Amino acid sequence: MKIAIVTDRSRVDSIPLEERLKEDEQKRKTVEEIKKILSQKYNCISLVADDNIINQLKEENVDLVFNLCNGIQGDSKLAQLPALLEFAGIPYTGSSILGHTLAINKIYSSAIFQASNIPTPKFASIYDVDQLKDLDIDFPILIKPSDEGSSRGIHQDSLVFDMDSLVEKVSEELQVYNPPIMLNEYIEGREFSVCVMGNGEDVTVLPIQEIDLTNLPSNLKKFYSFEVKTYYKDKTVYHIPPRLSDEEIELMEDTVKQAYRVLGLRDYARVDIILKDGIPYVLEINSLPGLMKKKSALYRIAEVTDLGYDGLVLKIVDTAIKRYNLIDEAFDGPKIISI
Ligand SMILES: Nc1ncnc2c1ncn2[C@@H]1O[C@H](COP(=O)(O)OP(=O)(O)OP(=O)(O)O)[C@@H](O)[C@H]1O
Numbered sequence: 001m002k003i004a005i006v007t008d009r010s011r012v013d014s015i016p017l018e019e020r021l022k023e024d025e026q027k028r029k030t031v032e033e034i035k036k037i038l039s040q041k042y043n044c045i046s047l048v049a050d051d052n053i054i055n056q057l058k059e060e061n062v063d064l065v066f067n068l069c070n071g072i073q074g075d076s077k078l079a080q081l082p083a084l085l086e087f088a089g090i091p092y093t094g095s096s097i098l099g100h101t102l103a104i105n106k107i108y109s110s111a112i113f114q115a116s117n118i119p120t121p122k123f124a125s126i127y128d129v130d131q132l133k134d135l136d137i138d139f140p141i142l143i144k145p146s147d148e149g150s151s152r153g154i155h156q157d158s159l160v161f162d163m164d165s166l167v168e169k170v171s172e173e174l175q176v177y178n179p180p181i182m183l184n185e186y187i188e189g190r191e192f193s194v195c196v197m198g199n200g201e202d203v204t205v206l207p208i209q210e211i212d213l214t215n216l217p218s219n220l221k222k223f224y225s226f227e228v229k230t231y232y233k234d235k236t237v238y239h240i241p242p243r244l245s246d247e248e249i250e251l252m253e254d255t256v257k258q259a260y261r262v263l264g265l266r267d268y269a270r271v272d273i274i275l276k277d278g279i280p281y282v283l284e285i286n287s288l289p290g291l292m293k294k295k296s297a298l299y300r301i302a303e304v305t306d307l308g309y310d311g312l313v314l315k316i317v318d319t320a321i322k323r324y325n326l327i328d329e330a331f332d333g334p335k336i337i338s339i
């Protein structure tokens with residue numbers, strides 16, 4: 001079987017420089033590590049998506065794409081490569097067009113969680129600062145782009161406690177990120193990352209990770225902002241297993257599975273949760289969660305299970321293969337029998 005890892009080109013001109021450099025490094029290292037792992041078992045190449053990607057995949061006789069494309073621009077950028085692949089009939093790992101489109105936009109996914117009685121913070125979508133006059137959310141409020149990741153646009157000053165700071169930060173974010181900007185009721189609680197894998201009846205939750213920010217310097221606000229993810233990783237403590245009772249774990253697992261199903265996700269995802277007063281609030285689902293070695297939540301979680309990091313990457317491929325009924329043959333094996 002031949003697998004192509006496909007990733008995006010750099011988002012030059014789309015996001016601030018500091019955020020872009022970090023994103024580019026994540027991309028490069030993730031592709032490198034995943035290629036190393038998949039090459040042990042498969043014929044594996046890596047490609048950068050451009051207008052010609054489908055022709056390239058066909059010329060290379062690729063059986064399966066390991067999708068690592070977050071997309072460059074547009075309100076459904078995460079779904080663009082899956083859309084091309086589906087049109088061309090090329091199988092790929094992870095969620096479909098529908099799942100990615102719903103998950104990437106936190107306003108749509110939050111509305112769906114709310115309608116499905118899955119706890120999620122109160123939210124508002126803002127196109128214009130004038131809308132802030134009629135706001136129905138109490139302070140503190142967290143301001144975030146509606147469709148970014150890795151805390152791009154979620155900086156220390158994104159958590160605001162009064163109207164003046166809210167207006168200032170929203171005006172700034174409206175200039176930089178794809179409108180609307182999302183406002184979130186700030187839930188002060190304990191934070192968890194939960195990885196789900198599988199499809200249909202066979203959906204499992206991996207050990208839960210707790211993110212402990214109590215060791216951050218006292219001048220920093222204690223949420224997982226861009227600054228904390230970038231400069232204070234060494235002050236962040238990850239507890240796997242988390243410090244939770246069996247009942248709390250069960251509640252969190254059920255909530256996460258519901259959230260995964262209600263967005264129609266496939267193969268694997270990571271759910272971010274804040275637990276407050278016994279309620280697991282779903283902040284968002286990452287339908288294409290980071291997989292970087294040593295740095296990502298999925299890496300840390302996989303490393304405490306029998307899978308290990310290599311096993312996790314191979315399991316993502318296995319899960320997709322099973323879903324498509326492909327034949328899993330190492331190097332030069334039979335081609336696709338059905339998709
Ligand atoms: N409503 C909220 N209440 C409390 N904290 C929040 C809330 N929303 C976000 N946060 C904090 O901000 C962090 C980043 O938010 P979010 O997960 O929405 O962004 P992201 O950029 O999609 O993150 P990533 O893609 O890295 O998971 C969260 O991990 C959490 O610490």
Ligand SMILES: [Mg+2]
Pocket residue numbers: 272284
């Ligand atoms: Mg998140």
